Amino acid sequence: EYPLVKDIMRRKFATIGADASIEDAAELIMKTQTTHIPVVSADGKLRGIVTAWDIAKAVAMKHHKLSDIMTKKVITAAVEEPVDVVVRKIEHFNISALPVVDSANKVVGVITSDDISKLLKNGW
Amino acid sequence: EYPLVKDIMRRKFATIGADASIEDAAELIMKTQTTHIPVVSADGKLRGIVTAWDIAKAVAMKHHKLSDIMTKKVITAAVEEPVDVVVRKIEHFNISALPVVDSANKVVGVITSDDISKLLKNGW
Numbered sequence: 277e278y279p280l281v282k283d284i285m286r287r288k289f290a291t292i293g294a295d296a297s298i299e300d301a302a303e304l305i306m307k308t309q310t311t312h313i314p315v316v317s318a319d320g321k322l323r324g325i326v327t328a329w330d331i332a333k334a335v336a337m338k339h340h341k342l343s344d345i346m347t348k349k350v351i352t353a354a355v356e357e358p359v360d361v362v363v364r365k366i367e368h369f370n371i372s373a374l375p376v377v378d379s380a381n382k383v384v385g386v387i388t389s390d391d392i393s394k395l396l397k398n399g400w
Numbered sequence: 401e402y403p404l405v406k407d408i409m410r411r412k413f414a415t416i417g418a419d420a421s422i423e424d425a426a427e428l429i430m431k432t433q434t435t436h437i438p439v440v441s442a443d444g445k446l447r448g449i450v451t452a453w454d455i456a457k458a459v460a461m462k463h464h465k466l467s468d469i470m471t472k473k474v475i476t477a478a479v480e481e482p483v484d485v486v487v488r489k490i491e492h493f494n495i496s497a498l499p500v501v502d503s504a505n506k507v508v509g510v511i512t513s514d515d516i517s518k519l520l521k522n523g524w
């Protein structure tokens with residue numbers, strides 16, 4: 277039996293508003309030492325995701341607005357989802373983290389390939 | 401028994417020279433759809449690592465030179481190392497990928513937490 281998303285997701289995570297600047301996103305990524313920041317509305321609903329990779333793309337492409345670089349079609353996970361399903365998404369979409377959302381599309385956590393790989397330490 | 405680094409490392413990977421610009425690094429990260437680029441000397445020896453996170457930090461801190469942002473003390477892996485040792489390094493240093501080096505410090509591969517998490521799909 278695989279662990280569930282709720283067993284290993286991070287419950288403390290940074291989010292950012294869609295009206296933020298690229299510099300705001302870069303500063304948040306730096307300060308939190310993370311690479312994937314969910315973009316949310318005022319009431320915490322998922323609107324997109326912005327990552328360190330997107331900032332690198334903005335530098336290469338000389339983009340200036342967060343809305344130019346954030347990904348709007350977000351691949352998410354659910355709390356009761358088994359972790360092997362998340363791994364298939366990581367592989368299929370070449371992503372390294374997924375926001376965890378509830379039935380109202382509110383972000384309740386983030387699950388990363390870093391955290392999934394740590395399951396190996398204890399055997400499954 | 402855990403798999404070894406050589407069983408799951410990537411053998412095709414991008415590298416960059418220490419004299420490159422931040423824009424060069426950003427462009428390479430964008431084109432290769434990866435986040436961790438080993439910085440190497442002309443003969444392929446490891447000199448540092450630059451990541452998408454470092455580019456985000458450069459945007460936040462307004463740095464302009466690659467040597468300002470690359471990490472010079474690189475955490476590496478060896479081909480015969482068991483993967484659980486790599487996972488402990490990922491956890492201890494909060495990193496998501498490690499260059500794999502041979503005894504002459506030449507980069508022969510890259511191992512990522514994305515690839516380690518994929519081991520879960522098949523059970524171990």
Ligand SMILES: C[S@@+](CC[C@H](N)C(=O)[O-])C[C@H]1O[C@@H](n2cnc3c(N)ncnc32)[C@H](O)[C@@H]1O
Nearest residue numbers: 325327329347349350351370371372373374433
């Ligand atoms: C293709 S990945 C490659 C680098 C790395 N795997 C990562 O996740 O950043 C980079 C792109 O994936 C997007 N991305 C990352 N996590 C995502 C997720 N959970 N859903 C949708 N897009 C995502 C980012 O916004 C970025 O545009």
Ligand SMILES: C[S@@+](CC[C@H](N)C(=O)[O-])C[C@H]1O[C@@H](n2cnc3c(N)ncnc32)[C@H](O)[C@@H]1O
Nearest residue numbers: 309449451453471473474475494495496497498
């Ligand atoms: C602390 S991590 C946090 C974000 C994410 N875990 C990652 O690896 O990018 C970001 C910093 O770690 C550094 N870094 C990433 N992989 C590394 C490695 N194998 N050895 C040393 N430093 C590394 C990067 O250069 C960057 O300065």
